[in-house]
Amino acid sequence: xxxxxxxxxxxxxxxxxxxxxxxxxxxxxxxxxxxxxxxxxxxxxxxxxxxxxxxxxxxxxxxxxxxxxxxxxxxxxxxxxxxxxxxxxxxxxxxxxxxxxxxxxxxxxxxxx
Amino acid sequence: xxxxxxxxxxxxxxxxxxxxxxxxxxxxxxxxxxxxxxxxxxxxxxxxxxxxxxxxxxxxxxxxxxxxxxxxxxxxxxxxxxxxxxxxxxxxxxxxxxxxxxxxxxxxxxx
Numbered sequence: 001x002x003x004x005x006x007x008x009x010x011x012x013x014x015x016x017x018x019x020x021x022x023x024x025x026x027x028x029x030x031x032x033x034x035x036x037x038x039x040x041x042x043x044x045x046x047x048x049x050x051x052x053x054x055x056x057x058x059x060x061x062x063x064x065x066x067x068x069x070x071x072x073x074x075x076x077x078x079x080x081x082x083x084x085x086x087x088x089x090x091x092x093x094x095x096x097x098x099x100x101x102x103x104x105x106x107x108x109x110x111x112x113x
Numbered sequence: 114x115x116x117x118x119x120x121x122x123x124x125x126x127x128x129x130x131x132x133x134x135x136x137x138x139x140x141x142x143x144x145x146x147x148x149x150x151x152x153x154x155x156x157x158x159x160x161x162x163x164x165x166x167x168x169x170x171x172x173x174x175x176x177x178x179x180x181x182x183x184x185x186x187x188x189x190x191x192x193x194x195x196x197x198x199x200x201x202x203x204x205x206x207x208x209x210x211x212x213x214x215x216x217x218x219x220x221x222x223x224x
Contacts, residue, residue, distance in 0.1 A: 002157070033211060043156065043201065043214040056211040090155055098205070101146060102212060104155040 003027065004105035006091050012111045018079040021108045025072055025093030031055070032074040033102060034066055037088040049074055050097040081112045117204060117215040125221045132192050134218035136185040136202035143205055145178055145185045146212065151198040192222045 003026035013019055025032050034046040036059075045058035049068035060066075063081075068074040078085060088109050092102040116139040126132050136145065144163045148156040160169055162178035162185065169176045173196075175188045189196055199219045203212040 002155070035214075042216050045211055045214070048211045056206070058211065092156075101158050101161060102156075102203075103158065104148075107155050 002103040002105065004091060004093050004103050006089075006105035006108050008108060009106065010109050010111075012113065013081060014113055015081055015083060017081050017112075018077065019081065019110065021076040021078070021089050021091075021110075023074045023076070023091030023093075023105055025074070025091075026103050029093035029095055029103070030072065031094045031097055031100075032068055032072070033092040033094070034060075034074070034076050035090040035092065037090060037107075039087075041087075043090070046076070048097075055097050078110070083112050086110055086112045117202060117213050119200075119202060119215040119218050121218055122216065123219050123221070125223060126192050128194060128222050128224050129191050132189040132196070132220055134187050134200050134202075134220075136187075136215050138183045138204055141182050143182075145182075146203045147176060147185075147187055148201045148203060148214075149198050150201065150217075154198075156201060189220075192220070194222050194224055196220060197222050 005024045007022045030051045033048045036044045046060040047066050048056040052068050063079050066076045088107045090107045091105045094100045094102045119136050146161045147159040150156045160176050165182050166180045167178045173190045177186045199217045201217045202215040206213045
């Protein structure tokens with residue numbers, strides 16, 4: 001158990017819909033990272049927050065947005081969903097902002113029908 | 114842009130055989146990390162290497178960081194079925210704050 005929690009575990013929705021994925025980092029970690037992993041694919045970095053502020057941006061679509069709240073939990077919002085958005089979405093956390101060791105949550109499996 | 118490639122992409126070995134995956138970065142890395150993702154699971158941190166030429170061992174796993182800090186390798190001696198999974202290397206993105214994950218090597222161990 002990494003100490004990072006993600007909800008929900010599974011999500012099935014339809015094209016055009018909007019969903020919110022939630023992540024709680026390990027106790028004491030200030031950075032939260034979001035990744036997308038499609039079937040048989042690597043980890044695509046989406047975005048990083050550190051202590052409430054956006055810190056780094058990767059291949060995140062404009063239809064996607066995220067935020068980190070004062071209690072350090074983070075939410076990833078995916079809107080106008082398309083079939084190709086079906087994937088595993090991982091959240092990871094680390095102590096600081098500079099690419100240290102990351103601890104991954106169990107992931108949310110999103111299926112867009 | 115920065116790239117981190119791993120080879121091979123897939124590897125099937127007989128249980129008891131050795132396995133090696135190689136990680137190559139297009140840029141010099143300040144450190145390199147290795148993660149393992151079991152089938153159906155999430156990536157789990159294995160180790161971090163920082164120094165040029167550094168070698169670290171964890172039981173049957175040997176990790177090496179190249180002298181130029183642009184490549185790394187993970188060697189598993191006498192594989193077991195518990196070694197099955199995808200092994201990712203990752204390094205800090207130049208000028209940014211996040212990690213860049215390699216393409217991964219998926220290891221299958223045949224009993």
